[in-house]
Amino acid sequence: MKSSIFVIATALSLGACTVLPAKQEITQVSEKTETYSQPYSAKFSAELAEQLVDNASIRLSGAKVGITNLVGVTGQYDESSPLSLVLSEQLVQELHRRKLNVLDFKATDFIRVTPKGDFALTRDYLELDEIMPITHVLVGTLSHHRDGVMANARLVDINTKEVASVAQVFFPEHVVQQLSLGYGQPIIRKAP
Numbered sequence: 193m194k195s196s197i198f199v200i201a202t203a204l205s206l207g208a209c210t211v212l213p214a215k216q217e218i219t220q221v222s223e224k225t226e227t228y229s230q231p232y233s234a235k236f237s238a239e240l241a242e243q244l245v246d247n248a249s250i251r252l253s254g255a256k257v258g259i260t261n262l263v264g265v266t267g268q269y270d271e272s273s274p275l276s277l278v279l280s281e282q283l284v285q286e287l288h289r290r291k292l293n294v295l296d297f298k299a300t301d302f303i304r305v306t307p308k309g310d311f312a313l314t315r316d317y318l319e320l321d322e323i324m325p326i327t328h329v330l331v332g333t334l335s336h337h338r339d340g341v342m343a344n345a346r347l348v349d350i351n352t353k354e355v356a357s358v359a360q361v362f363f364p365e366h367v368v369q370q371l372s373l374g375y376g377q378p379i380i381r382k383a384p
Contacts (some may be wrong), residue, residue, distance in 0.1 A: 233275070233281050236361045241286030243359030244330075250349070250356045254317060255347070256293045258282050258326040262343055265333040274371045275341060281357065283330060283345075296325055307341055321352060326350055339365045 212257035245252065261272035261280045272280075288294050300319050304311045314320065340363050347357040 203328075233278055233363065233367050234286075234368065236343070236363050237279055237282035238286050240279075240343060240359045240361045241283055241290055241322050243361070244287070244345065244347055244357045245292070247359060248357040252292055252362075255328045255350070256295050256296050256325050256357070257287060257328045257330060257347065258295050258324070258350075259330045260288070262332040262334050262345060265335040265344075273334065275368055279343065279369050280330075287330075295324060295326055297326065328356055337362075338365075341368050 251316045261276040261279050263272060263276065264268045284294055284296065296313075297320060298315065300312050300314050301321070302312070304314075328347045328352060329350050330345060330347055331344060335342045335344070343361050343363060345359045346355050348355055
C-alpha cells in the first residue's frame, strides 16, 4: 500500500513538472516615430514649446497663457508675417499638448453665421472680451538672417512684466519660403 501511494505521488509530482524554454534576451526596438504629418514648420514650433516648458522659472500649471504673434525685431511691433501667424497657431497646439492652460482670446461669445461660413473667431477688438483671466502672454520677435529666421519667444507675466520663460529656434530659409509663397493662395505649377 505504501509503495502504491509512493508511485501515485511520484506520478503526480512528475506530471506537475514543466520544462520551461531557455531564457531568451528580449530586445526592444527603440524607434522614435515621427509624429508630424503637418508642415515642416510644426517641428520648430514643437521645439519652441518644449524649450518654453523646460526653461520656465515658475510652475506653469497655474499660468493662463494668451499667445500673440511674434513680430519683426526691427519693426513697429504691429505687423505679423505668414511665419508669425502660422507659428502662433501651432504654439496653441504645442503648449496645450504640454498641459499649459492656453486661452484663445480671439474666440467670441457668439457664432457669426454668414454666406461664407460660420465663425467664432474675430480680429475685431470690439467683439473680444474686455476682461480675461490671462496671467501670462507669449510674445517674441523674428529676426531675418541670410539662411533663415531666428524666433525668440518668451512667456511674460502680464501684470508684473517678469519673464517667466524663454526659447529660441532658427527656421531655415526653405521653411520660411514654404510659408510665405502664395500666403493662402493655391500654388499652380507647370507640368514637367
